Amino acid sequence: MIYVVIPVFNRLEKTKSIVSCLREQTAKDFIHTIIIDDGSTDGTREWLIEQNDIKTIKGTGNLLWGGAVNLAFNYLEKIANYTDWVLLINNDVIIEKNYIKNLFNLAKKYYPAAIGSAIKNCNKTPEITSLTIKVDTWNLQINDELKNKKKYQSFDIAESDVLSGRGVIYPFEKIKQCGGMRPKLLPHYYSDYELSLRAKKVGLKLLVSLNNCVFSEEDFMKKKAERKKEKFLTKLLVRKSSSYFVAKIAFWIQASDWLGLITLPFRIIIFMIIPNRGSKLF
Incomplete structure (x- = not known):
């Protein structure tokens, strides 16, 4: 079983969009979707109640990304098997029909590994906006390898120092070994990166699929x-x-x-x- 974990706060239309993508997956028979609604006020809660194929977990309204994901991990502790997998993904991306199947096949091929996703924009001619991440601990820098994308043109998969939560699959047994998230210290930003660091320390390779992308409308430069x-x-x-x-x-x-x-x-x-x-x- 692949448990798809999606934290949400408002943005109902984006939630509907990613759920629609999940329902169209070629691997949908092996997917169980868990959405953590952390205090939405835009009708998200009411819509989720009507979705029989989604497990909804109600947050406190103050969990943020790390706390919401950890709430799902606590739930999985009770129902999941060691052989199951966890896919972390946000509601602000869309994915193609073979996305989860391809990601899962890569995870099995390179096991033990966590497999993340390159990010492309949603334009008619989509361009990659995020590749692998390099961490310079001495200068306290986190750099995307986008500026070096030419050297990755012939790669299907590449190593990364950390993995984003916008689309990454983990073996559930390794999530348990890591001890889940640390929301008190890392409630939102960096919580996905920090989880992947601990996953690496318990034996997982950190890899990014360069061809199996998630698509995002977010303008990273504008946000910066x-x-x-x-x-x-x-x-x-x-x-x-x-x-x-x-x-x-x-x-x-x-x-x-x-x-x-x-x-x-x-x-x-x-x-x-x-x-x-x-x-x-x-």
Whole structure:
């Protein structure tokens, strides 16, 4: 069984879209969809109640991505077998009919592995907007390999340092070994990356399927520009911010080796003081 876990908050039309994609999958007989509705107010809850093929879990309204996914993991602890699989995906993407079948076949072929997905835009001539991710622990940088996409043209699959939750399949047994999510430390951003780091430490290869993509309407450059406009304290203290300092520190602790851990406090101070140095940490 492949359990498809989707956290949602409002955006009902996008939820309907990804559910429609799941119902058209060639592997639909092996799919069980779990949607965690974390306090939606746009009719999502009412619509989900009417869907007999979806298991709906009600959130508190304050879970965010990490907490919502962890709620689903707690549910799976009671019903799933060690041989089952978990597919994490967001409701703001669409997928082709063979997406899950292809991802599952890759997961079996490269086992033990977690298989993520490259991301393409939804234009008529879709272009890749995210490939594999490289983590530079010394300079506290997370870089997409998009700028080097030419070297991946002949690849079907590639290694990645971390995996996004926008479309990634894990063996459930490894999720159990990892201990699930850590929503108190990483409530939203970085929670998917940090999970994949721990999965790697329990023996999973982290791979990205370059041909089996998810499609997104999101403008990543626009979103990046919007984040720059956020107030400094908002960036640091708001749990949903991509610069939430607790989540960032928790991620870099998990990503670092022993030398990186010892020097991490000093490098954080240096990168915060010196402009354009390191990752522009906050």
